[in-house]
Amino acid sequence: MKDIFVLMEHRRGEMRDVSVEMLCGAAKLGGTVVAVLLGKDVDAFAEKAAGYADKVLYVNDPLFENYNSEAYQKALSALIKEHGPGLLLIGNTAQGVDLAPALAVELGASLVTDITALEMDGDKPKPTRTFYGGKLDAHFAMKDADLYILTVREATFTAEEPSKSGEIVKVDNPVTEDISYRKFVEYVEPEVGEVDITQSAMLVGVGRGIREDKNLPVVEELAQALGADLAASRAVVDAGWLPADRQVGISGKTVKPKLYLAVGISGAFQHVTGMKGSEVIVAINKDPDAPIFGIADYGIVDDLFKVVPKLTEKIKELKGA
């Protein structure tokens, strides 16, 4: 069986979990597992990878200080041509999905992206990926090729304790051409609290019923216990208690989470229009005539400051059990 290459991904001094997961998964497939590490002075990562791999190919060069698709593609392509592995695993991350297709085209490799399970048929992988938001699994028969490339979704394999002590082979940078036409410029941090609520599976919507922004933690704690994101009515955003990207409604975002928990939201039409498509709507409001109860699947008529802390406690209890 040919060797299995696993690309180590790291960013800003941290190795990504998916890299170790892939090494552990690859170890179960049979064959020699080779960790490929491109970086600048990342000896610690090389040593960590050696704990999971039979061999580590380590290229230490300033060119790899930050991810650069051009540099990575050229280096990997040279290493692959030299060592002839049969399978290359790359994390299905922003970097991985940028790199894998270009590399596959260049090398004439067979590629499946975003896999969630993997079996082998000799040297040939039989990967699985999901469709329709996880409702359907598709099993792939890959086209015959000398090299198969897969991008692997996080948590497809489980990270285990290190059990190997692979040899660390330092390799000269195979990229000799000038690639200064593609440069790393800077990392831009997303603003804190920037969440795309249209993608959230669960939302806790906050309305003026919380009265003051200093009461926000009561609801935040509930959201945290649930694993939900916070959304807001327009009035709450106008009052400056939550940023505008949390606003649900006619002039804000339209959301369709699996659960929308409306806390202290009366249910103004402008808000309801933006969340009525949610799968399950639960409302907590002290006013039994609040229009939100007209569209809620479940309703609690009571003071939110009595209900929410109890609810949070109960959820924590259930989750802890």
Place this chain on the structure above:
Amino acid sequence: MCAEEIGFVEKYDLLGCIQCGRCTGGCPVALRTDLRVRCFMYDTQNEERLEELSEKPEIWDCTTCYTCAARCPKGLEPLEVLIGLRSLQIEEGRVQPTVRDALESIFKDGNPWGSPRAKRLDWTADLEVEALEPEAEETTDVLLFVCCTDAYDPRVMKVAQALVKVLKAAGVDFGLIGEEESCCGSEVRRLGEEGLFEMCDEENVELLNSFNVNRIVTVSPHCYNTLKKEYHGLKHPVLHYTELVAELLEEGKLQLSKEIAKVITYHDPCFLGKQNGIYDEPRYIITRIPGVEFREFDRCRERSLCCEGGGGKMWVESESKAERLAEIRVEDAKEMGAEVIAVACPFCLLTLEDATKVKGVEEEMRVADILELLAEAL
């Protein structure tokens, strides 16, 4: 010559602009956003810059309140230039999702709220109102044209319901269009979707002309303005409900017996006041309610401060984080000791009521349509 062939300079008479700045000087949203409409009057004279100008986010800040046009000494309409720039964006399909959904919903279901046509009459509940038959032999006095917002928004529904109660109390012979009723297209035109507005114009005029009625009465000033001034070939006269109700009170057909002992002020909707000169009727009606103590805003009538509900602003948020005009309005009302802000427009009702919540005065300050007060005073 078709409309597309006329350039901005000619279409909006841009060379007539003397750059005096009265438009920007009076513009209510200039208080809180980057919009400077005078600059657009100048910059759009260079047709090569139109595309670039249409990409500026502040063109979506305009509420089309008409203050700029009302103040222009040359009789120009600066707001129309902004609507023209919006049209360029709409033609390219570059439009915010919220606006796209509203326009699509009007095209599909005849309302901007994403609600089905079959629910158009839900607001009538158990009120027993009749939908009129087209081409009926007998003439009905009044056809009620109910705004989409009154028909679908549970809060604003109460206003339409109050109107029915008032008309019944006064013995007015009236009827509704029924489920066939569609959006007037006022906001459609102001969002720059000219094609869809033409469709609203044609289809509604044909529908409205098919009814044998003396006059059409609208609930919203936005519908009123559109039907009265922007439609082509409508054969019935159009009234806003405040005109009809003032007439009913004057003729003694409507009797108000219950007292509302409150300090009430009145917020002039731009589409009723500035754009159509209806200032006296609403005040006449409010002051006929027994027990009312009426107070004026400092900024009233021609100088009334826009609530920011018009011009498609129900679907577009400004980038500005400054206080909304509606909030300023609520503060002004509070300062003068008003307990109720009376309005005569569904958008004003929603924006001002929201502002009372933001200001945390929703318990002590009521925002109500004149019709709701009337229904309580019957």
